[in-house]
Amino acid sequence: MRLITGNDLATGDVIWWTGSDWSRHVAQAVDAGKDGEAIAAREEAALRVNGPYVIDATPGPLGPVPLHIKDRIRASGPTVRPDLAVQPLDAKAGNWVI
Amino acid sequence: MYRYDEYDQAMVDARVAEFRDQVERRLSGAMSEDQFKPLRLMNGLYLQLHAYMLRVAIPYGTLDGRQMRMLASIARDYDRGYGHFTTRQNLQFNWIKLADTPDILAKLATVEMHAIQTSGNCIRNISSDQFAGAAADEVADPRPYAELLRQWSTFHPEFSLLPRKFKIAVIGADEDRAALKLHDIGLKLVKNEAGELGFEVYAGGGQGRTPMVAPLIREFIAATEFVSYLEACLRVYNRYGRRDNMYKARIKILIHEIGADEYRAQVEEEFQHVKTLGLDPPAAELERIAAMFALPPLDAGAPADIDRSDPDFALWLDAQVVPHKVSGHSIVTISLKPSGGIPGDASADQIDLMADLAERYSHDELRITHAQNVVLPHVRNADLYAVWQALDEAGLGAANLDLLGDIIACPGLDYCALANARSIPLAQKLSERFDAARQRDIGELKLKISGCINACGHHHAGHIGILGVDRKGEENYQLSFGGSGAEDASVGRIIGPGFSEDGVVDAVEKAIETYRGLREEGERFLDTYRRVGPEPFKAAIYA
Numbered sequence: 001m002r003l004i005t006g007n008d009l010a011t012g013d014v015i016w017w018t019g020s021d022w023s024r025h026v027a028q029a030v031d032a033g034k035d036g037e038a039i040a041a042r043e044e045a046a047l048r049v050n051g052p053y054v055i056d057a058t059p060g061p062l063g064p065v066p067l068h069i070k071d072r073i074r075a076s077g078p079t080v081r082p083d084l085a086v087q088p089l090d091a092k093a094g095n096w097v098i
Numbered sequence: 099m100y101r102y103d104e105y106d107q108a109m110v111d112a113r114v115a116e117f118r119d120q121v122e123r124r125l126s127g128a129m130s131e132d133q134f135k136p137l138r139l140m141n142g143l144y145l146q147l148h149a150y151m152l153r154v155a156i157p158y159g160t161l162d163g164r165q166m167r168m169l170a171s172i173a174r175d176y177d178r179g180y181g182h183f184t185t186r187q188n189l190q191f192n193w194i195k196l197a198d199t200p201d202i203l204a205k206l207a208t209v210e211m212h213a214i215q216t217s218g219n220c221i222r223n224i225s226s227d228q229f230a231g232a233a234a235d236e237v238a239d240p241r242p243y244a245e246l247l248r249q250w251s252t253f254h255p256e257f258s259l260l261p262r263k264f265k266i267a268v269i270g271a272d273e274d275r276a277a278l279k280l281h282d283i284g285l286k287l288v289k290n291e292a293g294e295l296g297f298e299v300y301a302g303g304g305q306g307r308t309p310m311v312a313p314l315i316r317e318f319i320a321a322t323e324f325v326s327y328l329e330a331c332l333r334v335y336n337r338y339g340r341r342d343n344m345y346k347a348r349i350k351i352l353i354h355e356i357g358a359d360e361y362r363a364q365v366e367e368e369f370q371h372v373k374t375l376g377l378d379p380p381a382a383e384l385e386r387i388a389a390m391f392a393l394p395p396l397d398a399g400a401p402a403d404i405d406r407s408d409p410d411f412a413l414w415l416d417a418q419v420v421p422h423k424v425s426g427h428s429i430v431t432i433s434l435k436p437s438g439g440i441p442g443d444a445s446a447d448q449i450d451l452m453a454d455l456a457e458r459y460s461h462d463e464l465r466i467t468h469a470q471n472v473v474l475p476h477v478r479n480a481d482l483y484a485v486w487q488a489l490d491e492a493g494l495g496a497a498n499l500d501l502l503g504d505i506i507a508c509p510g511l512d513y514c515a516l517a518n519a520r521s522i523p524l525a526q527k528l529s530e531r532f533d534a535a536r537q538r539d540i541g542e543l544k545l546k547i548s549g550c551i552n553a554c555g556h557h558h559a560g561h562i563g564i565l566g567v568d569r570k571g572e573e574n575y576q577l578s579f580g581g582s583g584a585e586d587a588s589v590g591r592i593i594g595p596g597f598s599e600d601g602v603v604d605a606v607e608k609a610i611e612t613y614r615g616l617r618e619e620g621e622r623f624l625d626t627y628r629r630v631g632p633e634p635f636k637a638a639i640y641a
Binding site: 007009010011012013014044047050051067068069070073074077078079080081084 | 124125127131145147148149150178193194195196197440511512513517520522523526571572573
């Protein structure tokens with residue numbers, strides 16, 4: 001599956017395309033299929049995202065999991081500061097980053 | 099400490115106002131990211147993995163309590179309660195909001211600070227010896243000259259769009275505490291046979307993907323002419339530096355390709371012209387600046403004796419404290435490397451505490467080191483115990499300066515958009531693997547970790563260097579030995595195939611045990627490695 005991610009223009013927060021909006025939680029990201037680049041361009045032009053790009057991911061039990069470690073770290077926060085991590089929507093979710 | 103004059107303040111204030119307008123235009127959509135990016139970078143604002151990152155300049159690593167407190171205040175009010183001290187003696191905030199940035203810069207301007215030229219292809223923050231002005235072994239305090247260079251290089255119209263970034267270091271001592279020869283230009287204060295003050299000039303050093311130790315370009319340039327000479331050095335680079343390939347655009351590549359002799363000859367020719375232009379400041383201006391760096395009033399009659407009866411205090415003294423040039427006083431290095439901690443990180447409360455200690459015990463002066471520690475340069479020996487107690491209570495009492503635990507590490511893949519692998523977890527595991535007693539037994543060992551080939555963690559200059567790479571989507575770590583950023587500067591050599599994260603920790607341990615088995619009296623790890631070569635280490639690691 002292919003996800004769209006980028007940063008919020010004003011805050012810099014990592015955000016994920018949900019199909020209709022943007023979320024801080026990768027668990028809410030949807031497969032953008034072949035439309036990823038077009039959606040990214042449209043959303044960036046509308047100032048709803050900064051620097052969007054399309055990544056590969058695999059479906060997981062709690063939602064999509066980015067394939068590359070860099071995007072997994074983007075999704076969760078620095079591995080060395082769990083106190084600053086993006087808290088998962090499901091409190092029982094394990095650590096799938098590394 | 100240098101104090102802004104009306105021109106400095108007006109320039110910085112104007113830059114804040116200009117950037118505020120640029121941010122507003124970006125947020126409104128009047129400016130695209132492609133248009134905005136070079137403007138934000140000129141103001142030290144990056145977009146990293148998780149958020150915007152603001153890099154604040156700390157000129158030549160010197161600041162006072164008021165400035166340190168402002169950094170703590172920004173960490174608390176606009177970031178997530180901490181800051182990261184960098185290998186360029188700067189401070190980075192990792193969680194900045196774009197909309198807040200103009201207000202942050204405005205607050206910095208109120209304490210004579212900014213983020214100008216902490217990014218971009220320009221002359222970056224001038225770095226220096228963290229013991230400047232306090233060290234017994236220096237010819238003269240290098241900071242007045244570093245300040246002159248700050249003024250010369252700030253908004254220099256000819257050098258604002260260089261082929262690549264440009265880093266200058268200035269020192270005044272024989273012991274190189276600033277990695278002088280790994281800079282684009284390194285300036286070392288010396289006296290000539292006539293007793294005149296001037297500089298040895300080294301050019302074309304650097305790290306990154308093509309590490310090089312800078313050759314000596316000029317044995318002596320008088321301090322009265324050095325600005326003109328640097329202008330000539332930069333002009334030749336600006337003219338011939340390669341703009342067609344960013345990986346070959348640093349001055350080290352130019353000097354390597356045309357040769358030091360040719361570069362030197364071209365600089366000399368340019369210098370003959372430049373020095374007719376009157377660029378060097380009048381002596382009165384240098385004296386005005388130098389007066390602001392005068393040694394604070396220290397009592398040379400202060401008692402020199404230190405009560406070492408507390409064993410933990412004694413260990414800290416031996417590791418973190420060196421004599422000041424004025425009797426009865428010491429230079430204290432505060433370790434930002436607790437066991438298992440994040441090298442260079444300090445909480446807002448810790449930053450405030452260091453400001454308190456500077457104001458109370460160090461004549462309101464602090465220094466940031468390129469090894470990501472903090473220095474109190476002027477402490478009475480009689481106050482050392484109180485300083486240690488306060489530091490220890492705040493988690494800043496580690497006694498590991500220049501030992502294995504004093505690891506330089508870049509932010510790596512935990513924060514940096516350019517990184518290929520994480521650096522910090524490795525530093526944490528290594529500092530935990532070797533306890534304090536073991537580190538003392540090993541002795542001086544400079545271990546440096548970079549998360550990518552850009553080498554912000556100075557791995558090339560590590561006695562042991564570790565470089566994180568991406569191998570088919572997995573983190574992998576290359577190990578190198580024999581580097582040094584000191585006066586015996588050298589570039590480390592890769593020892594063999596790379597390792598996993600845990601594998602490289604084990605490999606470091608095997609290398610150190612090999613050293614312990616081979617070392618002769620007084621030898622550091624680096625000395626033993628240089629004497630016996632890589633083979634015994636290879637044999638142990640890859641057995």
